[in-house]
Amino acid sequence: MSSFVIGSLYVQNWNGVTWSQPSGPGTTVYPQQNTGSFGYPANQLLMQEPGQGLWVSSCGHWLDAWQIFRDYDTVAEQSVAIIACPICSNIQQVLSPFESIYDAIQHPIIVG
Helix, strand or coil, rough: CCCCCCECCCCCCHHHCCEEECCCCCCEECCCCCEEEEEECCCCEECCCCCCEECCCCCCEEECCEEEEEEEEEECCEEEEEEECCCCCCEEEEEECHHHHCCCCCCCHHHH
């Protein structure tokens, strides 16, 4: 058991943004990334940002690499690695002890 809730925000205002998760842990986090067209009227340039990334987190954000936080779990009484969305800090996984993230056999995506 862990004192961290999977699917919840680790840092409420990560990256200086006030994130919200109105439906609770494990649901979409707002604001979401732009996935539609947006333009610059001055030069008539229309751009598309179609949600590109290697992974899509449970919060709905797409990303290329995970954010890893080191913290202390008071329930397990040991250092833990919190694998989170780098956009909003939504917790995806908690690994203990922290040093286990360096095991390329168990966690190849994190190490690679």
